[in-house]
Amino acid sequence: MKLHFSPNSCSNGIHVILEEIGVPYESVRVNFQNREQFSEGFRAINPKGKVPTLVRDDGSVLTEYQAIAFWLGRSFPEAGLLAQDIEGQARALELMDYMVATVHMRGFTFIFAPQRFTAVEAAHDEIRAHGRGIVTDGFAQLGEVLGGRDWLLGDYSIADATMFYLTTWGRGREIPMPDNVSTFHDRMLARPAVQRMLAKSAV
Template sequence: MMEFYFARGACSLGIHVLLEEAGADYRGVAIDLRAAEQFSERFRAVNPKSKVPALVREEGGLLTEFQTIALWIARTYPEANLLPGGFEGELRALELLDYMVGTVHMRGFTFILVPGKFVSGEAAQTELRAHGRDVVEKGLAQLSEQLSDRDWLLGDYSIADAGLFYMTMWADRIGLELPANIAAFRERMLSRPAVRRALELEA
């Protein structure tokens, strides 16, 4: 059985959703970020990067990084239909995930939620939070355009939607109103059995 290392409220929620969508056989292991468990000797023995998500597959191979794990799940469980068809479709899914994780998450939400990791002093942290919020707002506007009037980012449900979903939860955390079509997207996500199961496991 695989072991999936996650933290409640972290981006790993998106991977949790995908594992449930795929019907994967796994055991979830919660890492308490507030207690700095990611830096513990026990977890570093699993993932020296000290971060989640992390997936230890049955054959013992560790996978890290959201995009990589998401692609592996989609390729390993093709019956779940988590990737658009063809190489071009796969590229578009990864392109969206890279933008969401690399830009909106890392250069937006991260600066808002933990500015103290980057700068000291109240004024500098306030400025960094403002910069992060601007990145998030522009990013969500871009993703709103991508979503348009469709149910899912790429037309059919895919790994990209799991990435956007965890960001909608973070938007709530910082008191940011979602564009109307993304708010409707989140409601569709919350109606999916796999999403409900993942949320229950992280409660």
């Protein structure tokens, strides 16, 4: 397998999942600074120009975060990163969809890239503030799900690897998060798989 990733992006979550699984894979950096995601070479692999992009051993390409995480969880059950039963799988998808489609796409993207939504510079602060509201609410909701447990669904899962990329961004932007979410982030940082991912993706 080959993961096309960009450091400190949402591909960090998939990168962690691959490290947790422990099978051999190659990681290939897509250099956003050079706008490599828009290059002909990368577009030939993923026409959407996004990471994470996973090239599987049969050469087929899988895109979209939740699909990749679900496929990895199902394909490597021995790693124990996804419940075997349909209820547990639906709960993992429910959480990941909220984290990626809402907290990331409707929250952090507004904070990081308001210029994508309007060229009117005077409106950028308002767009950023809107994003911060979505993210702050997101962390509060995720904190409710986590409660007093170590991991979102009880057992460590693909959902936790996903929350880690959001809490990393949240720490970077000093976005308030409930204590249990902040502690969750530190718990993730202590995992050897996370440390390996951070070392491999350091630029």
